Amino acid sequence: MNRTQLEQLADRVLLKVRSKPKSKFEIKGLAGKFKVELAEINGSLRIIHEWGYKLIQSQNKISFFSAPDVLSATEISLNLKTKLIGRVIHSFNTVKSTNDIAHQLAEKGAPEGTIITAEKQTLGKGRLGRSWHSPEKMGIYVSIILRPKFSPDKAPGLSIMSALSVAETLISNNIKNVQIKWPNDILINGRKVSGVLTELAAEKNKINYVVVGIGINVMQSENDFPPNIRATATSVKRESGQEISRVELIKRLLMNFEKEYALYKKNQLTKSLKRIRKLSSLLNLEVALKWNGATVTGKAVEIDQSGSLLIESGENRLTISSGEVTVVKK
Numbered sequence: 001m002n003r004t005q006l007e008q009l010a011d012r013v014l015l016k017v018r019s020k021p022k023s024k025f026e027i028k029g030l031a032g033k034f035k036v037e038l039a040e041i042n043g044s045l046r047i048i049h050e051w052g053y054k055l056i057q058s059q060n061k062i063s064f065f066s067a068p069d070v071l072s073a074t075e076i077s078l079n080l081k082t083k084l085i086g087r088v089i090h091s092f093n094t095v096k097s098t099n100d101i102a103h104q105l106a107e108k109g110a111p112e113g114t115i116i117t118a119e120k121q122t123l124g125k126g127r128l129g130r131s132w133h134s135p136e137k138m139g140i141y142v143s144i145i146l147r148p149k150f151s152p153d154k155a156p157g158l159s160i161m162s163a164l165s166v167a168e169t170l171i172s173n174n175i176k177n178v179q180i181k182w183p184n185d186i187l188i189n190g191r192k193v194s195g196v197l198t199e200l201a202a203e204k205n206k207i208n209y210v211v212v213g214i215g216i217n218v219m220q221s222e223n224d225f226p227p228n229i230r231a232t233a234t235s236v237k238r239e240s241g242q243e244i245s246r247v248e249l250i251k252r253l254l255m256n257f258e259k260e261y262a263l264y265k266k267n268q269l270t271k272s273l274k275r276i277r278k279l280s281s282l283l284n285l286e287v288a289l290k291w292n293g294a295t296v297t298g299k300a301v302e303i304d305q306s307g308s309l310l311i312e313s314g315e316n317r318l319t320i321s322s323g324e325v326t327v328v329k330k
Helices: 003-019 027-034 038-050 073-077 098-107 158-172 236-240 246-267 273-279
Strands: 054-058 061-066 089-095 115-121 139-146 178-181 185-188 191-202 207-217 286-291 294-303 309-313 316-320 324-329
Touching: 003 027, 003 038, 003 061, 003 073, 027 038, 027 061, 038 054, 073 089, 073 246, 089 098, 098 115, 098 139, 098 191, 098 207, 139 246, 158 178, 158 185, 158 191, 158 207, 158 246, 158 273, 178 273, 185 236, 191 236, 207 236, 207 246, 273 294, 286 316, 294 316
Parallel strands: 089 115
Antiparallel strands: 054 061, 115 139, 139 207, 178 185, 185 191, 191 207, 286 294, 286 324, 294 309, 309 316
């Protein structure tokens, strides 16, 4: 077998051993099951070790001991309890952008719920043409392909729906002081820990697909961030002091996302709006909005059922569906 064939065999062996972590498997029995030579099974076991997995081997038997915290299809799919989101997984070590790959797969007909993950992005994408700092094995970088049946005018609320999914995932991990900064940033103690980038491919009255890209800073320390964002960015570990499993975090995120997406398809934000408002970092505060080439100041008074932000500026009430907002007065 060449290296690629051995890696494919290693994947199958790993899935077998990983699915029953308390069982012992005879190495000769594995060779018989997969119809390969004993030397090829041993070669696959060496590759599994290279991947960071630990197996216990004694008297020609092996059993599972521990797994690395890697965002692989094997680890994410194991015991994942979703019905749609994450049933198809494309995992990569290094990519330019998971959103770019998601667009390519969606154009080729990838089913709804397909996700793309990477350990590292070299050109991670943020809102408004910005980049997303994506160092290796420190964050969650995932893109989700959606194919909703509703009309394009109902799509904008998907951004804040996705942000709610992330925020509640962090809260469920006992993370404190989590907020949503409209429309799609997630903060911990006022610093950005996560962002959502939603990209739409649509015709006049039909959505072809939506790509929802989510980045979460998980394991970074202060010095892992570039100097220009060190004062405003943070990570789950930095704020909580907890060692967080990225695999378990992404599984919980996919489950929350599936729940919120199901609600959104039926009711848009009706069932989620109360929670969104409660977590908002902007409501009832004086804000500055960059809008139509100008800066408008006013009070953020509401987030409506479409996900738009309502700002009172003098005698005017503006309804904003997208833009960059900052707090100017608390």
